[in-house]
Amino acid sequence: MQISSFLFPKDKVAFITSSMSMKEAMDQLEHHHYSAIPIIDDDGKYIGTLSEGDLLWKLKNTPGLTFDNMQQVPVTEIKKRIHNECVSINAQMEDMLALAxxxxxxxxxxxxxxxxxxxxxxxxxxxxxxxxxx
Incomplete structure (x- = not known):
């Protein structure tokens, strides 16, 4: 079986771009009821996954950061505490299952x-x- 059999395509997946702000990322997570969301760059390449926890830790550990000024914080400045690996569409099932x-x-x-x-x-x-x- 090919891993493409399990693919939930990009046009049906919520994601954020690296140019978005912390506020926009939080709004996307809330709107889609996600606890984590993929991040892609301006070329459409996967660069990581942002989680609710990442947002919470950024808010907690940044003096002066509040819900009112989160728009000023780029997603790229938020430390990702968990690194979600990606898989190539041509990868073996075993590779995908190990990550899943x-x-x-x-x-x-x-x-x-x-x-x-x-x-x-x-x-x-x-x-x-x-x-x-x-």
């Missing part, structure tokens, strides 16, 4: 590292639950 064990979703990129979607752990579990035979 530790991540709620696995970002998927093409050969140029351009973000093309995600593989959700819940879809993998649903597939294997449905297809397990004794």
């Amino acid at each position: 064990a530790d991540q709620n979703f696995v970002p998927v990129v093409n050969n140029d590292r351009v973000f093309i979607g995600i593989i959700r752990r819940k879809d993998i579990i649903a597939y294997y639950t449905k297809n397990i035979t004794d």
Whole structure:
């Protein structure tokens, strides 16, 4: 089986760009009810994943930062505490499954590292639950 069978395409995935502010990122997380969201750069390449925890730690550890001035903080200035690895669309199933064990979703990129979607752990579990035979 190809990992593309599990791909949730980019046009159906919420993501943020590296040019967004902390406030915009927080709004996207809230709007989509996500706890983490992929970040892509201006060329469409995956550069990381931002989590609610990352936002909380930035707010806690930055003197003077409040909800009122978060618009001034670029996403690129927020430390990512967890590094979500991405996988190539051409990777082996084993590579993707190893990442999915530790991540709620696995970002998927093409050969140029351009973000093309995600593989959700819940879809993998649903597939294997449905297809397990004794």
